[in-house]
Amino acid sequence: GEDVEQSLFLSVREGDSSVINCTYTDSSSTYLYWYKQEPGAGLQLLTYIFSNMDMKQDQRLTVLLNKKDKHLSLRIADTQTGDSAIYFCAESMFDTDKLIFGTGTRLQVFP
Amino acid sequence: DGGITQSPKYLFRKEGQNVTLSCEQNLNHDAMYWYRQDPGQGLRLIYYSQIVNDFQKGDIAEGYSVSREKKESFPLTVTSAQKNPTAFYLCASSIAANQPQHFGDGTRLSIL
Numbered sequence: 001g002e003d004v005e006q007s008l009f010l011s012v013r014e015g016d017s018s019v020i021n022c023t024y025t026d027s028s029s030t031y032l033y034w035y036k037q038e039p040g041a042g043l044q045l046l047t048y049i050f051s052n053m054d055m056k057q058d059q060r061l062t063v064l065l066n067k068k069d070k071h072l073s074l075r076i077a078d079t080q081t082g083d084s085a086i087y088f089c090a091e092s093m094f095d096t097d098k099l100i101f102g103t104g105t106r107l108q109v110f111p
Numbered sequence: 112d113g114g115i116t117q118s119p120k121y122l123f124r125k126e127g128q129n130v131t132l133s134c135e136q137n138l139n140h141d142a143m144y145w146y147r148q149d150p151g152q153g154l155r156l157i158y159y160s161q162i163v164n165d166f167q168k169g170d171i172a173e174g175y176s177v178s179r180e181k182k183e184s185f186p187l188t189v190t191s192a193q194k195n196p197t198a199f200y201l202c203a204s205s206i207a208a209n210q211p212q213h214f215g216d217g218t219r220l221s222i223l
């Protein structure tokens with residue numbers, strides 16, 4: 001079945017790196033996404049990776065994909081207070097055109 | 112500026128009333144989606160449309176209806192049959208099916 005799991009909470013000091021992890025169960029996913037949600041707002045697409053890639057880097061963001069373990073991670077370098085938000089990972093299913101979302105990880109950045 | 116506009120930002124429903132949430136996009140995207148978000152949970156798909164005049168049910172379509180008469184518009188009606196409508200509703204669009212989805216700012220629906 002389809003299931004995406006994330007840890008609920010992560011707290012880091014400003015300037016440190018943050019690593020948010022996600023595991024998924026369906027091996028037929030095509031893209032894997034990371035979205036950011038600030039309080040009361042919609043979801044902002046941060047980055048995504050095609051399922052045949054291992055890594056993608058975009059400025060402070062690094063996505064790592066381990067297909068064998070069905071594990072996705074998002075690393076944020078030099079974390080800032082403005083990075084405090086809920087981060088969702090999601091996988092897309094080629095045959096149904098729908099996104100399966102995790103429950104989100106709340107990132108808190110303290111000075 | 113191109114984007115996805117949802118309105119209203121806040122909406123209140125009385126018992127037995129139908130309400131309609133608006134979603135408009137000027138990105139020239141073919142596909143549009145409606146999701147529901149409950150506290151502490153991820154998003155769940157209500158309905159989606161890959162092309163004008165066509166739409167499919169998602170995982171939780173009961174108590175909701177949609178239409179797709181124009182490419183840029185995908186309104187969602189929450190009917191009185193939806194017994195637990197209080198949630199945050201998010202609309203998304205993508206250039207085509209199975210492409211990255213971009214979201215609006217959401218509508219928060221509450222029961223009076």
